[in-house]
Amino acid sequence: MSAKKEIKIQTDSEAEAAKKNEKAVEAADNEKQELKHDPDQAAENQIDNSQEDLAEKLKLKEQEAQENYDRLLRVSAEFDNYKKRASREMEEFRKYSNQSLIKEMLSVVDNLELAMNSANGHKAIDKGLLDGLAMTHKEIIKVFEKFSVKPISAMGQTFDPAYHEAVMQEETDEYPANTVINELQKGYLIHDRLLRPAMVVVAGGKEKKGDANP
Secondary structure (H helix, E strand, O other): OHHHHHHHHHHHHHHHHHHHHHHHHHHHHHHHHHHHHOHHHHHHHHHHHHHHHHHHHHHHHHHHHHHHHHHHHHHHHHHHHHHHHHHHHHHHHHHHOOHHHHHHHHHHHHHHHHHHHHHOOOOOOOHHHHHHHHHHHHHHHHHHHHOOEEEOOOOOOEOOOOOEEEEEEEEOOOOOOOEEEEEEEOOEEEOOEEEEOEEEEEEEOOOOHHHOOO
16 A cells, blocks of 8 residues: 555656746746747846846956056066165265275375375475375375365374274373373265274373272
């Protein structure tokens, strides 16, 4: 008895499925017939589909255009940074390109100044020779000024390790401690860069006799 019921149920299901397929086919046929009888509706549907396709393509193109624009902005910013960096490097090169040559000339200036200082007060020294030394020294200093080379102020200044090189310390009551009291060799700057530190003697605090513990 149960087997017969199962066969009947399966038969009913198959029949129901067949009816649904027939209805779907019939609906599709009806739609086709309606489209055949109504060409305007078919054209309208085709236009709608075309508009949707165009809208989708337009959206994709807009996204592509935005991506290209963003890429252009990045490349433009990178190129602008490159130009600024290259300009700074060129300016640095221009400012300090003669640094090595001028540094070598400092010893010439030192010797000229030493000769002039040694000759002062000696009557036996030819005046024309002294004038020649002074003129040569003056011309070299003009060249230094042209390339923004200037001496470092040291005498009487507080010792600054960034610009001064202490070669010795001298106890004295005449100056406060850590003050430059003598300049053994001039220091120079080229623009804002140290070319050579000044070699100096620095004042140290003089011990008082009463300071020692008994």
